[in-house]
């Protein structure tokens with residue numbers, strides 16, 4: 001049994017997720033917290049649920065998904081895991097962070113690089129890693145088979161798809177990632193996206209104006 005808690009942070013309305021299982025150990029995905037009130041919200045939840053956070057993970061490294069990396073890494077003394085091909089994307093953030101209105105942004109040191117071949121365990125629960133480039137060149141999604149959930153980042157949204165006009169983005173690559181990796185999952189898999197409400201694979205297959213399969 002896994003539990004997924006959603007937080008919505010910042011002007012980009014980015015979804016940060018805390019996932020833990022029966023073991024009480026969990027991971028923070030895409031910490032977008034920047035303001036102290038946002039940091040406090042995360043800490044209060046972790047404390048109230050008595051979760052031991054032992055990983056910080058990025059699906060990809062655009063600014064809205066990494067703003068809180070350094071804070072949570074330091075606070076929980078937890079390693080930061082990012083997609084191997086997202087390293088230059090992360091490095092670029094400190095160059096443009098101030099111009100985006102985040103002058104206090106601090107880059108966190110990466111502890112481990114992830115790729116599709118790796119195995120990820122959160123608490124005692126195994127997650128599969130899917131390579132889904134297109135929105136960002138190294139983007140990864142995370143799939144838990146038993147719970148039928150997929151953390152999709154900014155690949156597929158409820159009724160939309162990720163933008164492809166940022167460096168390393170490519171429209172056809174994104175559509176291929178969705179069709180080959182996300183739509184290969186069962187129709188009733190719930191997709192938790194980087195922005196907006198969750199959806200299901202089946203719903204997007206049928207109704208998404210960008211990538212539905214007719």
Ligand SMILES: [Zn+2]
Nearest residue numbers: 060062135154
């Ligand atoms: Zn993004």
